[in-house]
Every structure is written in C-alpha cells, then in structure tokens.
Amino acid sequence: DVKVTQSSRYLVKRTGEKVFLECVQDMDHENMFWYRQDPGLGLRLIYFSYDVKMKEKGDIPEGYSVSREKKERFSLILESASTNQTSMYLCASKQQNIQYFGAGTRLSVL
C-alpha cells in the first residue's frame, strides 16, 4: 500500500515564525510535490522535486522554500509565515502517472 505521511494534521503559528512542514513517503518514489488547497481554487503547486537535492518551482513558490536531503523526505519551509499562508497543505509523491497524497496539514497563521 502506498503511504505518504505528513507529520502534523493541524498547526497554529504566529506571523513571522519560521514553519517546517514535513512529508515522508515509504515507496522509494523519486518525484515529490507540495500543494496548497484553498476553497474555490483547487490544488496549486508550490514546489516539486524529482530527485534528492533537486527542486523546481511550481506555480506559487513565493514565500516558500523546500528541502530534499533524503529521497523519502520532502520538507516545505515558510521562512516568515504570513496570514495569507493560512491554508491546507498537501504533499504528494508520484509513481508512474499517479500522484499519491498525504492527508494534509491545516496551517493557521495568526
């Protein structure tokens, strides 16, 4: 069974804090992704990675960075959290054509 695990289901942070969202997959997938999901907008791609230490910007990378030091782990970093980054964050990894998603982290920035 494919498993993508996000470390936190809910997070509450303050404006200006540095925030780390962690994602781990146990399927040896090369490609991993970070999306945010907002009502009425669908999933939007923030960053993706196709190999260890490799990263590519998605559609909305501003205010975010990522880290992929090991194949199984892909971290999303908010350098200085802002209220407009309050959202649901979804991690995914890809095998052949299909992306498999984690359950999401609902982040609130106050």
Added chain:
Amino acid sequence: GQNIDQPTEMTATEGAIVQINCTYQTSGFNGLFWYQQHAGEAPTFLSYNVLDGLEEKGRFSSFLSRSKGYSYLLLKELQMKDSASYLCAVREGISGGYNKLIFGAGTRLAVHP
C-alpha cells in the same frame, strides 16, 4: 491560458446515477485524472484517461473527449460513502520539462437517502 471548470456542488439520491462534468483548456494535454477527496482526508486516485472513450472501473466510469476538451465521471448505484469532493486534473503536455497537473476547484457531491 489554463482553465479547468467543474460544478461547485451537486446532490444526488442513494442508489441513483450521477455525472460530474469537467471541461478544460490547457497549453497542452497529456492525460486527465479524477481524484476523490473526503472531508479532511487525502485525495485518492480514481481514474486516468489519456485516449478518447470510456474507462470503467466498478461503479465508477470516466469519459474523455480530447477534441471537445471534456471529461465526465459517472458514479452508479450511489452510496452514502460517495459523498465527497471530486477533483478533475489535467496533465499538461509540454515538450521538455515536467508535465505538471492542473487541478479544477473540485465538485462537492452530497448523497442523501
């Protein structure tokens, strides 16, 4: 530009059939996906169409017409557990580089007794 349209909400009766439509306009096309997402849970893969026609998988079927930029997801013998959001996503076909997924906003389906 990129645009994927699907209805925001639908309701249906248990045991009935429902069709969720998706129309798209993208820079290129390299496949269309349907995902199911229950509230508070991960989206889960339902179907993938890359050629025109109908793909059937149990109670769920997905249809694609590339010339019309149109797909639908057909759910038969509806069950209460089918109440969820259904996400349509198109994979862009761009030569070189990564073929990313573009998602619609999702259709929230409510199944009632």
